[in-house]
Amino acid sequence: MRIAIIGADGQLGSDLCRVIPKEEQVPLTINDVDITSKEATSAVIGKIASSIVINTAACHNVDACEDNAGPAFAVNTFGVRNLALACQGVGAALVHISTDYVFDGEKKSPYTEEDIPRPLSIYGISKLAGEYCIRYILGKYFIVRTTGLYGAAGCLGKGGGNFVENIIKQANTKTELKVVNDEVLSPTYAFDLAKQIYQLVKTHYYGLYHIVNHGQCSWYEFTRKIFQLLERDVKVQPINSSAFPAKARRPKYSALGNANLNKMKLDNMPAWEDALKAYLIAKGHLKV
Numbered sequence: 001m002r003i004a005i006i007g008a009d010g011q012l013g014s015d016l017c018r019v020i021p022k023e024e025q026v027p028l029t030i031n032d033v034d035i036t037s038k039e040a041t042s043a044v045i046g047k048i049a050s051s052i053v054i055n056t057a058a059c060h061n062v063d064a065c066e067d068n069a070g071p072a073f074a075v076n077t078f079g080v081r082n083l084a085l086a087c088q089g090v091g092a093a094l095v096h097i098s099t100d101y102v103f104d105g106e107k108k109s110p111y112t113e114e115d116i117p118r119p120l121s122i123y124g125i126s127k128l129a130g131e132y133c134i135r136y137i138l139g140k141y142f143i144v145r146t147t148g149l150y151g152a153a154g155c156l157g158k159g160g161g162n163f164v165e166n167i168i169k170q171a172n173t174k175t176e177l178k179v180v181n182d183e184v185l186s187p188t189y190a191f192d193l194a195k196q197i198y199q200l201v202k203t204h205y206y207g208l209y210h211i212v213n214h215g216q217c218s219w220y221e222f223t224r225k226i227f228q229l230l231e232r233d234v235k236v237q238p239i240n241s242s243a244f245p246a247k248a249r250r251p252k253y254s255a256l257g258n259a260n261l262n263k264m265k266l267d268n269m270p271a272w273e274d275a276l277k278a279y280l281i282a283k284g285h286l287k288v
């Protein structure tokens, strides 16, 4: 099995490269293929002729997408369509990473794959349109929605850090942190997601999947847990998201449930608290 990984130097891409055996992977960065070019995408995917292509590429600075929709649709919609067409050309399956931001946040329990999307932002619309392009073009696909990703490599599309690292850095310079308490999600460790994706793609159970670490919390609760695990006494004040006005609307509630993984008896995702602890140990923040 040969697996091409688009966005191989990104947050999730790096962890996919750690999880997938070297002899099976073909890591591709934007220097190898820019998916906004239909010709380049079909040439590269055609030449590699892998049986699986995993797409982690995205334009996902959510507020920047709101201001400038062109790049969002170029990467998240038309880029994904280019990849789906290229995969169709060589008979490859496409694994595509999507987002909780396809939902409006009005639900009070975890969103499953059966819930109807209603995005609140250009980013969410462009990602949902990408999902529809895949479903229109391909039969062999895995669409994987996840939320609040953090991983060892940090998120390139958001300046290279991640929420956990940013919070730890802030605590080193500030006496009190203010963190949003009215956005609830399922924070997900990229390494767990990468392992679960690799397991899933070997099954050929194609379709739409939510894959997150189990449970839910607000960003404030997540922050409290970071300092509890690190045994650090940092003052954290819960605040309302209206205190940080942003260009793009975000869902107030976007915890996801791994319903389809469960149905297939494939759900190996740990609880978010255990995942956070594993991350802190892996990064050397926490000694065991």
Ligand SMILES: NC(=O)c1ccc[n+]([C@@H]2O[C@H](COP(=O)([O-])OP(=O)(O)OC[C@H]3O[C@@H](n4cnc5c(N)ncnc54)[C@H](OP(=O)(O)O)[C@@H]3O)[C@@H](O)[C@H]2O)c1
Binding pocket: 006, 007, 008, 009, 010, 011, 012, 013, 029, 030, 033, 034, 035, 036, 055, 056, 057, 058, 059, 060, 075, 079, 097, 098, 099, 100, 146, 147, 148, 149, 150, 154, 155, 156, 157, 158
């Ligand atoms: N981060 C989150 O909190 C979060 C939450 C839910 C869902 N997701 C989804 O998860 C996926 C992975 O996120 P991530 O955090 O790993 O992102 P990331 O660190 O920004 O990685 C994305 C990778 O894609 C590459 N890329 C961007 N545009 C490209 C293009 N036109 N052609 C080819 N490659 C391109 C980037 O390269 P350059 O940086 O060099 O451009 C980077 O290597 C994305 O689809 C995102 O929508 C993320």
